[in-house]
Amino acid sequence: MHYVVRRLLTLLLTVLFVLLLTFAAFRIIPGNPALAILGTEATEAQIELLEAKLGTNRPLAEQFTDWLAAAFRFDFGESLRFAEPVARLIVSRLPVTVSLAAMALGITVSFGIPLGIIAAGARGKAADLLVSIGTQLGLAIPSFWMGILLILVFGLALKWFAVSTFTPWSENPWLAFKSLLLPAVALAIPQIAIVVRYLRNSLLEQLGQDYVRTARSKGLRESAVLFRHVLKNALLPVMTILGINFGEVLAGSLVVEQVFTLPGIGTLLITAIGNRDYPLVQGLVAFIAFTVIAINFAVDLSYRWLDPKIRLR
Amino acid sequence: MRGMRNFSLVLGTLFVSILFVIMLVSLFYTPHPPNEMNVRERLQAPSARHLLGTDNFGRDVFSRVMVGAQTAFQVGAVSVAIGLAGGFLIGTLAGYAGRWVDELLMRATDALLAFPGILLALLLVSVTKPSLFQTMLAIGILSIPSFARVIRAGVLQQKEADYVKAARGLGAGYANLIFVQIMPNIASAIVTTAALNFSTAILIEAALSYLGLGVQPPDPSWGRMLNEAQSYLAKSPWFALAPGVLITLSVLGFNLLGDGIRDLRDNSI
């Protein structure tokens, strides 16, 4: 219990820091933010209006506490460009990004785990080199370039996928799935490389343990030894790595969404930056950072729950 | 197995050296002027004259890709330098001062780490006008936590070592302890971190430039070339290949280099 409380406190502290950073980023610009947004053609009246709206004419500390309080209510103000509450905009774009991340995770697990098992079996043979090369490449290829290549091969050359069109789930699930598949693959590839590496090492480490010898001495088939004894122990650290890497997946989707012009959080952020829509940018960054931290926290807790040695202390 | 490990180091050094040479050469010579537009020759496939074809403005892709290496190395070097400097300050302070200073600094770096890399860069870039300088600064700040961690760990570990105590007994000052005694021992850890951060820098710069939020024209960038290339995928697939291959090779090279150095150190223990 102690541990959970301590971690929660650390979490809150980190969130606070992150929010501070996000807030401070916009306030450190020299000059007048309202002026920067409106441009040099703006009149005095327009500037004052915007200042009042943004609240930049008040003392800094007050601005921060107000913003903080609002943030905890999920009220990030209103978008300058879209004249809608930031929170509502985020929510409207969330399903696409979440679906994308979920599909990427699904692909990672479905391909990464079997490949990792095969990689462990290939140790010492020529195939081992292949695995090494494969994982190195998987980590080095930028996901947005992979996205472009996938569009080239599967969208244009083979014409299996319609590019740059997105269908929402509510309209047509199958088409929605299709429009998310290529970007999900682009996101999944570096994650698969990570899983294969970690799982291979984890499996090999487990296979060297004494309990494997005991399991064999009981007369179990090799497959039973692998799946009932070894895999379970080997998967645990790998799953937590995946969870911790969720932040990277999210970061990747920021760019990949742009490649495939998907209406998700990523494209919203890029648009907002281009529009100098500060409230929206602020809200998005805070939201994304908070999500990553929260998920890391959840993964950490779940690891402690899943490992019997720690759970039953 | 030893062969395998030297494999990483050898291959990594090879790739990085090749790229470095390409970059150096590009400072003096490219087959065609990289910015010379020739609308009649746009979007050509690779040929004898244009080894990698031409882009949407008729510019020679090969030359542009060569010059792009300059940006990659520049961004990598500067951001690693910033990261190292900042991480050094934080790491030595945290490791040496200990107690609440350490706690505070570590919580701050953890908070920084909580941001996915590119998000932080986007945040920093969004408050200012995108440019080469902003990109380098942003990525540099991003790299600080990993350096800080490594240096702090090294300082903590070596702080209690006998040779440090001996040096202190002989009257060595703070600066001497840090630079002369401790640093050489964590040098290879720092170099590994530097190599891995270099590759991350190249990746993030490419992504930022692809989004139009990084390096701006006329400064060359592989990432931005990919952005341009995407619009013309149907007309010329070749344009999109070269920059991507180079990004991959650079990242691969520095990753292998970092791994190789780390394996070298692990083996010599």
Add this chain to the structure above:
Amino acid sequence: MRMTAEAATGTETPLLDIRDLRVQLRRGGDRSPLSVLDGVTLTVNRGETVGIVGESGCGKSVLSLSILGLLPGGMRIGGGEIWYDGRHPLHRMSGREIRSFRGKEIAMIFQDPMSSLNPGLSIGDQVTETLRLHLGQSRREAKEHAVRLLRKVGLPRPESLLEAYPHQLSGGMRQRVMIAIAVSCNPGLLIADEPTTALDVTIQAQILDLMRTIREEDGTSILLITHDFSVIADMCDRVLVMYAGQILESGTVDDLFERPLHPYTAGLLRSIPTPEKKNRPLYSIEGRVPALHERGAGCRFAARCPHAVERCRTENPELVAYRDNHAARCFLAETEGVHRHAAV
């Protein structure tokens, strides 16, 4: 090399009959394999407890692993035979065939019960596994049987123990669990590789008691591997002394303790601390066990033997039986006045 007198009691076939077993360690490249076991011959009869004693590195664990085909990666059986119950040639069985013996007819317990049990599975899962595999029991049947087994090995509150995990148990309790798993399908032969080495002295006695009880109740034969002579004295009928991949001496426990034929055995016995030796420097055999690649042509113990002569360094003696199946691999044992050198 066969012993010139078999250790068969009457005309009964031995339960375990190992003849001239050779085990080799493959090396990389085109280097020739190293010999780990060099012609080991031993038998275990029904109801007998046979001990194998030796220092670390002599190959006794390799011997025990080779019976069930559990040799680690680079090692393989290079020659010889392993017969179970006179009818089953374990040495040339396929994986599938030998699996039907593991955990069923022949069971093993290992040295370190913490690392030998799966830390991620509950005790119940690990005990019921063999029951369901070999006896085809249902989940419920296996659970009930498991409870009975745990009780049999002296564990308190067996029902709640089923849900526990290995790290929650003490060393002694874990070893009891291992024994429970081993005897769950009523094996004819139990191979115990250093079962008490990792345990406290008081717990050691308890575990040995338990093994004795099981032996009496179920008539299980035991092959006990250890480096501890007191365990041998406590448990075994016959004992073999191993050194550098060979048997140096074999016989009944009485014979070995009272009239050791081989200088190595004598040395080992001399180095056992006893109350009479208090306040005096404890004898220890000089030198160390030769590594696998250091084994020369002569007697492997010659370098450390206080009685070695020239012949010992160039020729490796055969294992020769003297009286009553008391055998030794030593030139000096051949000559008369055999006890002179043994009683150093």
